[in-house]
Amino acid sequence: xxxxxxxxxxxxxxxxxxxxxxxxxxxxxxxxxxxxxxxxxxxxxxxxxxxxxxxxxxxxxxxxxxxxxxxxxxxxxxxxxxxxxxxxxxxxxxxxxxxxxxxxxxxxxxxxxxxxxxxxxxxxxxxxxxxxxxxxxxxxxxxxxxxxxxxxxxxxxxxxxxxxxxxxxxxxxxxxxxxxxxxxxxxxxxxxxxxxxxxxxxxxxxxxxxxxxxxxxxxxxxxxxxxxxxxxxxxxxxxxxxxxxxxxxxxxxxxxxxxxxxxxxxxxxxxxxxxxxxxxxxxxxxx
Amino acid sequence: xxxxxxxxxxxxxxxxxxxxxxxxxxxxxxxxxxxxxxxxxxxxxxxxxxxxxxxxxxxxxxxxxxxxxxxxxxxxxxxxxxxxxxxxxxxxxxxxxxxxxxxxxxxxxxxxxxxxxxxxxxxxxxxxxxxxxxxxxxxxxxxxxxxxxxxxxxxxxxxxxxxxxxxxxxxxxxxxxxxxxxxxxxxxxxxxxxxxxxxxxxxxxxxxxxxxxxxxxxxxxxxxxxxxxxxxxxxxxxxxxxxxxxxxxxxxxxxxxxxxxxxxxxxxxxxxxxxxxxxxxxxxxxx
Numbered sequence: 001x002x003x004x005x006x007x008x009x010x011x012x013x014x015x016x017x018x019x020x021x022x023x024x025x026x027x028x029x030x031x032x033x034x035x036x037x038x039x040x041x042x043x044x045x046x047x048x049x050x051x052x053x054x055x056x057x058x059x060x061x062x063x064x065x066x067x068x069x070x071x072x073x074x075x076x077x078x079x080x081x082x083x084x085x086x087x088x089x090x091x092x093x094x095x096x097x098x099x100x101x102x103x104x105x106x107x108x109x110x111x112x113x114x115x116x117x118x119x120x121x122x123x124x125x126x127x128x129x130x131x132x133x134x135x136x137x138x139x140x141x142x143x144x145x146x147x148x149x150x151x152x153x154x155x156x157x158x159x160x161x162x163x164x165x166x167x168x169x170x171x172x173x174x175x176x177x178x179x180x181x182x183x184x185x186x187x188x189x190x191x192x193x194x195x196x197x198x199x200x201x202x203x204x205x206x207x208x209x210x211x212x213x214x215x216x217x218x219x220x221x222x223x224x225x226x227x228x229x230x231x232x233x234x235x236x237x238x239x240x241x242x243x244x245x246x247x248x249x250x251x252x253x254x255x256x257x258x259x260x261x262x263x264x265x266x267x268x269x270x271x272x273x274x275x276x277x278x279x280x281x282x283x284x285x286x287x
Numbered sequence: 288x289x290x291x292x293x294x295x296x297x298x299x300x301x302x303x304x305x306x307x308x309x310x311x312x313x314x315x316x317x318x319x320x321x322x323x324x325x326x327x328x329x330x331x332x333x334x335x336x337x338x339x340x341x342x343x344x345x346x347x348x349x350x351x352x353x354x355x356x357x358x359x360x361x362x363x364x365x366x367x368x369x370x371x372x373x374x375x376x377x378x379x380x381x382x383x384x385x386x387x388x389x390x391x392x393x394x395x396x397x398x399x400x401x402x403x404x405x406x407x408x409x410x411x412x413x414x415x416x417x418x419x420x421x422x423x424x425x426x427x428x429x430x431x432x433x434x435x436x437x438x439x440x441x442x443x444x445x446x447x448x449x450x451x452x453x454x455x456x457x458x459x460x461x462x463x464x465x466x467x468x469x470x471x472x473x474x475x476x477x478x479x480x481x482x483x484x485x486x487x488x489x490x491x492x493x494x495x496x497x498x499x500x501x502x503x504x505x506x507x508x509x510x511x512x513x514x515x516x517x518x519x520x521x522x523x524x525x526x527x528x529x530x531x532x533x534x535x536x537x538x539x540x541x542x543x544x545x546x547x548x549x550x551x552x553x554x555x556x557x558x559x560x561x562x563x564x565x566x567x568x569x570x571x572x573x574x
Binding site for chain 1: 318341342343344345346347348388390391393394397398400401407408409410411412453486487489490491493494496497500501502503505506507508518525
């Protein structure tokens with residue numbers, strides 16, 4: 001199992017892949033689109049894409065890519081986003097005059113960084129490179145925004161942990177493959193569809209699930225763009241498509257919508273530590 | 288009319304407010320939450336908040352704020368997001384060695400900036416300050432990511448326009464006020480509601496609109512967080528709440544959901560240049 005991800009070693013996508021599928025190797029590519037072309041060409045068996053963040057919402061460009069490429073979703077996972085401020089051991093926060101950070105990490109820690117006086121912020125595009133520059137250059141008075149584990153590197157320390165603006169910051173990732181077989185028994189299906197342009201069209205569409213007791217766990221229409229007739233709905237169903245009620249509902253749906261596409265069927269992700277709260281027992285999507 | 292916005296002069300929120308309501312004055316505050324407290328305290332008559340972006344999706348933190356504060360939405364507007372690279376007149380792109388940019392602007396132009404060789408990127412937190420630093424310091428070999436109109440400043444020039452990664456990048460803003468009267472005749476209503484935790488609950492909820500021919504223009508459930516029973520749905524209805532069929536539908540909805548809140552009723556925004564395509568005649572949300 002070889003998972004392509006967008007970004008650089010140490011990025012959130014790679015961390016999510018490593019935690020969910022520790023037996024896999026990872027392979028970094030430059031753009032989200034490259035994740036899909038890499039898998040399509042067989043240079044990786046799987047690809048991981050972030051699709052939703054609890055603070056910032058859905059990542060529409062990646063939903064667009066799922067529609068564009070015929071690569072089924074075979075699993076999902078989630079990762080809590082945390083950032084720390086890391087510097088050379090012995091440095092104090094008050095001594096910091098320069099901070100190295102990747103643009104997306106910086107945007108997620110903006111309040112914290114804005115409140116520091118007399119600090120210059122320099123953007124780095126490889127998430128690991130801020131920490132690397134500090135280590136290799138023995139840079140004084142310089143810190144990097146990095147994952148907390150960067151503070152475990154000899155000679156470095158975490159000046160402040162959890163510096164992201166929003167504590168409840170969780171990203172959802174999906175795993176695609178050329179082989180549509182889910183990694184674990186599927187109990188969730190993701191669909192995309194476009195409605196006929198008439199009032200009540202959404203109600204009709206959802207009736208095919210309600211009539212068969214298939215739960216619609218999540219639904220979203222892509223924000224109206226300049227072409228309102230192009231709206232696409234994304235829905236997560238609480239059943240695998242091998243289940244006859246789910247398969248029949250999708251066939252029924254096709255009767256009333258302009259088009260429908262099954263993006264994949266897979267095991268729903270359950271946060272391990274919450275199992276006792278949810279009373280669902282131990283279940284892992286990674287097996 | 289005095290509109291509070293998050294950010295600094297020249298920010299997208301201020302530009303959106305100025306274009307939609309040119310007769311209004313603007314007032315900048317530090318955080319999104321401050322927009323609402325400023326209006327609640329009467330220090331501004333209105334507040335503007337970005338709630339959706341065509342690439343990045345809904346801005347959930349701002350939907351959360353709409354729920355938290357009792358300030359009705361009275362209008363909406365949209366703004367196309369564009370960024371340009373601006374430098375001193377006479378400078379060439381090849382000579383640039385340093386770029387000044389705000390974190391969010393930088394994140395939206397990441398591909399462009401990554402492809403420039405030997406350039407240091409320095410973050411600035413006031414969007415106008417990059418351009419200001421270049422002007423006041425007569426900085427050579429330095430450029431700023433800024434709105435294209437910054438290139439109209441004497442002594443400055445646009446090195447490259449439209450450098451954002453995605454051309455079709457449009458942000459939707461809502462305007463809140465203490466006075467719930469919409470700025471123009473309402474033909475759209477935004478609702479938030481939470482379902483009973485049972486299959487078919489969403490179908491039941493939507494039936495109240497389908498039965499009355501009230502169009503559901505957009506619907507979204509907030510991504511599952513750690514508490515799946517806390518999911519909130521946001522819906523845009525294609526009717527003002529003063530219309531009897533819409534008012535009755537909302538009363539009916541309250542029968543089957545855990546709670547429902549009307550976030551506001553307002554005139555839907557129509558892009559002026561698209562009026563002839565949509566065949567809807569000239570209509571402005573700003574009157």
